[in-house]
Amino acid sequence: MSNSTEEYLEALYSLRRETEPVSTSALSKRLNIAPASVTEMMHKLAEKGYVKYSPYHGVTLTSKGYRSAEKMTRKHRLLERFLHDVLKIGNDKVHKEACEMEHALSDETARAMCQALESPDSCPDDGQLIPACDLGFSSCEECRKWGQDNPEKISKRKSSVVSMSDLKENQEGLISFIRGDNNVLRRLLDLGLTPDTKIKVCRVSPLKGPVEIACRGSRLALGDEIARNVFVEKVAN
Amino acid sequence: MLSHHAAAPEKKPVSRNGKHLTIALAGNANVGKSVIFNQLTGSHQTIGNWPGKTVESAKGFLDFEGYNITIVDLPGIYSLSTFSIEEIVTRDFIAREKPDVIINVIGAPVLERNLFFTLQLMEMDMPMVVCLNQIDLAESKGIKIDAAGLENRLGIPVVPTVASRGQGIRELVARAIETAKSPENTIATRPVAGEVIKDRPVPEAGRRGRHGRRRRHRRGARFRGGIDTGLTALAGLIDSENLDLDYPSHWVALKLLEGDATITDLVRAKSEKVIAASEVLARQTEEVYKQPRFAAVASERYALANEIAGDVQIQAVSKPTFVERLERLTTQRVFGYVTSVIVIAGLLLWTFTVGNALSTLLSDALSFFQPVDPQISGSFWSILWNGIFGGFVAGVTLVLPFVIPFYLLLAIMEDSGILTRVAFMLDSAMHQMGLHGKAIIPLILGFGCSVPAIAATRIMGTRRERLLASFAVTFAPCTARTIVVLGLVAVYVNIWWALALYVIDLIVMFIAVKVAVKVIPGDTPGLIMEMHSFKLPSLSVVLKQTWARTRSLIFLVFPLYMIGSAAVQTLYVYGILQPVSDFISPLTVSWLGLPGIAGILLIFGFVRKEMILLTMTVLFGANLAAVLTPVQLIVLALVGMLYIPCLSTVGILVKEFGWKSALAISAANLATAILIGGIAAKILPYIV
Numbered sequence: 001m002s003n004s005t006e007e008y009l010e011a012l013y014s015l016r017r018e019t020e021p022v023s024t025s026a027l028s029k030r031l032n033i034a035p036a037s038v039t040e041m042m043h044k045l046a047e048k049g050y051v052k053y054s055p056y057h058g059v060t061l062t063s064k065g066y067r068s069a070e071k072m073t074r075k076h077r078l079l080e081r082f083l084h085d086v087l088k089i090g091n092d093k094v095h096k097e098a099c100e101m102e103h104a105l106s107d108e109t110a111r112a113m114c115q116a117l118e119s120p121d122s123c124p125d126d127g128q129l130i131p132a133c134d135l136g137f138s139s140c141e142e143c144r145k146w147g148q149d150n151p152e153k154i155s156k157r158k159s160s161v162v163s164m165s166d167l168k169e170n171q172e173g174l175i176s177f178i179r180g181d182n183n184v185l186r187r188l189l190d191l192g193l194t195p196d197t198k199i200k201v202c203r204v205s206p207l208k209g210p211v212e213i214a215c216r217g218s219r220l221a222l223g224d225e226i227a228r229n230v231f232v233e234k235v236a237n
Numbered sequence: 238m239l240s241h242h243a244a245a246p247e248k249k250p251v252s253r254n255g256k257h258l259t260i261a262l263a264g265n266a267n268v269g270k271s272v273i274f275n276q277l278t279g280s281h282q283t284i285g286n287w288p289g290k291t292v293e294s295a296k297g298f299l300d301f302e303g304y305n306i307t308i309v310d311l312p313g314i315y316s317l318s319t320f321s322i323e324e325i326v327t328r329d330f331i332a333r334e335k336p337d338v339i340i341n342v343i344g345a346p347v348l349e350r351n352l353f354f355t356l357q358l359m360e361m362d363m364p365m366v367v368c369l370n371q372i373d374l375a376e377s378k379g380i381k382i383d384a385a386g387l388e389n390r391l392g393i394p395v396v397p398t399v400a401s402r403g404q405g406i407r408e409l410v411a412r413a414i415e416t417a418k419s420p421e422n423t424i425a426t427r428p429v430a431g432e433v434i435k436d437r438p439v440p441e442a443g444r445r446g447r448h449g450r451r452r453r454h455r456r457g458a459r460f461r462g463g464i465d466t467g468l469t470a471l472a473g474l475i476d477s478e479n480l481d482l483d484y485p486s487h488w489v490a491l492k493l494l495e496g497d498a499t500i501t502d503l504v505r506a507k508s509e510k511v512i513a514a515s516e517v518l519a520r521q522t523e524e525v526y527k528q529p530r531f532a533a534v535a536s537e538r539y540a541l542a543n544e545i546a547g548d549v550q551i552q553a554v555s556k557p558t559f560v561e562r563l564e565r566l567t568t569q570r571v572f573g574y575v576t577s578v579i580v581i582a583g584l585l586l587w588t589f590t591v592g593n594a595l596s597t598l599l600s601d602a603l604s605f606f607q608p609v610d611p612q613i614s615g616s617f618w619s620i621l622w623n624g625i626f627g628g629f630v631a632g633v634t635l636v637l638p639f640v641i642p643f644y645l646l647l648a649i650m651e652d653s654g655i656l657t658r659v660a661f662m663l664d665s666a667m668h669q670m671g672l673h674g675k676a677i678i679p680l681i682l683g684f685g686c687s688v689p690a691i692a693a694t695r696i697m698g699t700r701r702e703r704l705l706a707s708f709a710v711t712f713a714p715c716t717a718r719t720i721v722v723l724g725l726v727a728v729y730v731n732i733w734w735a736l737a738l739y740v741i742d743l744i745v746m747f748i749a750v751k752v753a754v755k756v757i758p759g760d761t762p763g764l765i766m767e768m769h770s771f772k773l774p775s776l777s778v779v780l781k782q783t784w785a786r787t788r789s790l791i792f793l794v795f796p797l798y799m800i801g802s803a804a805v806q807t808l809y810v811y812g813i814l815q816p817v818s819d820f821i822s823p824l825t826v827s828w829l830g831l832p833g834i835a836g837i838l839l840i841f842g843f844v845r846k847e848m849i850l851l852t853m854t855v856l857f858g859a860n861l862a863a864v865l866t867p868v869q870l871i872v873l874a875l876v877g878m879l880y881i882p883c884l885s886t887v888g889i890l891v892k893e894f895g896w897k898s899a900l901a902i903s904a905a906n907l908a909t910a911i912l913i914g915g916i917a918a919k920i921l922p923y924i925v
Binding site: 138139183190203209221223224227 | 662666
C-alpha cells in the first residue's frame with residue numbers, strides 16, 4: 001500500500017459518518033489536494049476494493065478499507081502519544097511527525113508501543129480516540145500475557161469493533177474487547193460485561209458525559225473514560 | 238459471636254439450648270436489603286463500623302418463635318473479589334464468623350446480575366436461603382419469575398417477597414431457621430463445612446441440555462476442557478496438605494484459579510505445592526478459554542446465571558411504563574439538567590425555609606440563654622455558661638434545624654433513585670474538577686454539614702477519590718458558613734455580595750480541587766454506577782439514613798462544640814487569646830486589613846464557624862456596620878468561609894484519613910484563605 005493511499009484512507013476514516021458518504025470536495029479540502037486528483041484516486045481505491053465510489057454522491061469505506069484506515073489511524077495516534085509522552089515533543093509538532101512516521105511503523109512495533117505506553121486511549125493533541133487493535137484479544141491482559149508469541153501467529157479479530165462511546169442511543173453491540181488495566185476490567189466483568197454479552201446503549205449524555213447501557217437486565221452508567229475503552233461488535237437492529 | 242462490635246442496646250441472653258442464631262443478609266446494592274433488615278429488626282439495631290474498617294456495619298435483633306436471632310446486614314456488593322473494603326468485609330465475615338445461615342437478598346427485576354453474586358455465595362458452601370425481593374417491581378416491568386423453578390435450579394430455598402409491604406418476610410425467617418437448624422432437610426444435601434466436597438447429583442433439569450444423564454457436580458459455575466476435574470484435584474490437594482484455612486477447600490481452589498491476591502498470599506505462606514499446582518491449572522484454563530484466568534471464571538459464572546435466569550423468568554414485551562418514561566426524561570439532554578437544577582435548588586430552598594422556621598421556634602424556646610460578661614459574673618461561671626451551654630444551644634438552634642430537614646429530603650431523593658440521575662448528568666461537570674459524578678452526593682451533603690458529608694465519601698471507592706472529595710467538601714458552604722456570610726454580609730453590606738461570596742467559594746473549591754488532583758498521585762477512575770429504577774422511597778430506610786447522618790453530628794459535633802467552646806472561652810478569660818491574636822496580627826491586620834480583634838474571632842471560629850458572628854455580636858452589639866467597613870465585613874466572611882475547616886471537620890478527617898491528611902487539608906485550606914482573603918482586601922476597596 002502506498003503512503004498516499006494510506007493518507008487517503010486515514011482522511012476518509014476521520015471524515016466518515018454513520019450513513020452519509022464523504023464528499024470528494026471535503027476530502028480534497030482535508031488533504032489539500034486538487035479535486036481532480038482526488039477523484040482519480042477514488043477510482044483507484046474503488047478498484048482495489050477499499051472504497052465504494054459513486055460520482056456526484058461521494059465515497060464510503062468498504063469493510064476492507066475501513067479496517068486498513070482504522071489501523072493507519074491507530075498507528076498515527078499511537079505515534080503521537082509516543083512522541084508526546086516519551087520524547088516530550090510539543091503538541092504542535094506531533095501530528096506532522098506522526099504523519100511521516102506512521103507509514104514505516106510495523107504492526108509488531110505498534111503493538112510493542114501500545115504495551116509500553118500501557119494501552120493509551122486518546123491522542124495528545126486533540127483527545128481523539130485511539131482505535132482498538134485488530135488482534136483477537138478480549139483484554140489487554142491477554143496481549144501482555146501472550147506477548148512473546150510471534151505476532152504473525154496471533155489471530156486477528158473476525159469483525160471490526162467500535163468503541164461504546166461511538167454508539168448512538170438504542171444501538172446494540174456484543175462486548176468484544178475491553179482496553180486498559182485489570183482493575184477496570186474486573187469491575188466490568190463483575191457487572192456482567194463478559195465477552196460476547198449483548199449491551200444496548202440507552203442514553204448518551206452531552207459534553208462527553210457518561211453513557212447509560214442496558215446489560216443483563218440491569219442498567220449501568222459508565223463514564224466516558226470507561227465507555228470509550230469498551231469495544232463492541234455492532235449488532236444490526 | 239461478634240463480641241468485638243459495639244455493644245447491643247439490649248443484649249439478649251444467649252441460651253444454651255441452641256435457640257440462638259446468627260443470620261447474615263447479603264446481596265447487591267439497591268435490592269431492598271436495608272428494608273428487609275429494618276422489617277426484621279425494628280428498632281433493635283446497632284450501627285457502627287466494622288472493626289478497623291471504614292465500612293458501616295449494622296446489627297439487629299429479632300425474637301422469632303422462641304429463637305433469639307442476631308441479624309447482620311452486610312454491605313451491598315456485586316462480587317466476592319477483593320477490590321473494595323466492602324467485599325473483603327463480607328468475605329471475612331462469612332468465612333470467619335460463620336453465620337448460621339445467609340439470606341441472600343436478590344432483586345427480581347435484575348435477576349441475572351444478582352444470580353452472579355448468588356453463585357459466588359454458594360461457592361462458599363454456607364447454609365443459605367435466597368430472598369427473591371421486589372417481585373412487584375419486576376411484574377410492573379413485565380418480568381415473571383418461577384420461584385419454585387429457581388429453587389430447583391439452585392438447590393437452595395427461594396422465598397419470594399415484597400419487603401416494602403412486608404410480604405413473605407415471615408416465611409423467609411421460617412425457612413432461614415429451618416435451613417440453619419437442619420441444612421440436610423432442605424433441597425440440596427449440603428456437605429458439612431470443612432468436609433471434602435462430595436459431588437452431588439444435578440437436579441433433573443441438567444446443564445447444557447444433557448437430559449437423562451445425571452452429571453455429578455460441585456455447586457456453582459462449571460468449566461470445560463478438564464478444568465473442573467483439575468479444580469476438584471486441587472481442592473483434594475488443599476485438603477491433604479492440611480492448610481487449616483477458614484475457607485472451604487474447593488472455594489480456595491477456585492479463588493486460586495482466579496488469581497485472588499489475598500487467598501494466594503494466604504496459601505503461599507503455608508504450601509508452595511498448592512500454589513504451583515494452581516498455577517498449572519490457571520495456565521491450562523487460559524489455554525482453554527483464551528482469556529485471563531479471572532475473566533474465564535467470571536464468564537462461566539455469568540453463563541450459568543444467564544442460563545438459570547433464562548429458564549425461570551419470562552419477560553413479556555411491554556410498552557415502557559410511566560416510570561420508565563420518567564427515568565428517560567431525567568437523563569435527557571435538556572430535561573436532565575433542568576431536573577438536576579430543580580433537585581439541588583429544591584433541596585436548598587426546602588432546607589432554608591423549613592430550617593429558618595424551626596430555628597426561630599427553637600431560639601424562642603431557648604431564649605433564656607444569654608451570654609454573660611465575664612467581668613461581671615466571674616470566670617468559672619462564664620466558661621461554663623458561655624462555653625459549654627452556649628455550644629449546646631448553638632448546635633440546637635443553628636445546626637440541627639437546618640441539617641435534619643436537609644438530610645430527610647436528601648435521603649428521600651437518594652432512595653427514590655433520582656440522585657443517581659443527578660450524578661449521571663453532572664459527571665462531566667465533576668470531571669472538570671477531577672472527580673466523577675458520584676462525588677456530587679457528598680458535595681451536596683456538604684451544604685448541610687461537612688462532617689456527614691465526609692463520612693459519605695465512602696461511596697467513592699479508592700482512598701484517593703475519597704480524599705479529593707473530602708477536600709472539596711471542606712470548601713462547601715455548610716450551614717455554619719452560611720450563617721456567617723448572611724449575618725455579616727447580607728445584613729450589613731447587601732445580599733448580592735453575600736451571593737457573590739457563594740460563587741467565589743465554589744470557584745475556589747473548583748480550583749483548589751483541580752490543583753489537588755494534580756498534586757495527589759494516582760489516576761481518576763471513571764464512573765461505574767448502577768442506575769436503579771425509580772421507586773417509592775421506604776420510610777424506614779429514609780428515617781434510618783437521616784438518623785445515621787444526624788447521629789454523627791450529635792455524637793461528634795456536639796461534644797466538640799461544647800468542649801471546644803469551653804476551651805477557647807477559658808483561654809479568652811485568662812487573657813491567653815490576646816497574645817496569640819497579636820502574634821498573628823501581621824497576617825490579620827496588615828495583610829487582610831481586618832481590625833485587631835479578628836485574630837480572636839478567627840480562633841473562636843475554629844471551634845464553630847458561626848462563632849465569628851456570635852462573638853462579634855457579643856462584643857460590639859447589634860450594629861456591626863459601625864465597627865467594620867463593608868470591605869472588612871466581606872473579607873472576614875470570605876476568610877471565615879475558607880480558612881481551617883472547623884474543629885468537628887478536622888475531627889472527622891482524622892477519623893477517616895488519619896492525622897497527616899487532616900493536617901495537610903487544613904493547611905491547604907488556611908493557605909487558600911490567606912491568599913484569597915489578601916487579594917480581596919487589596920482589590921475590594923476599589924469595587925465596593
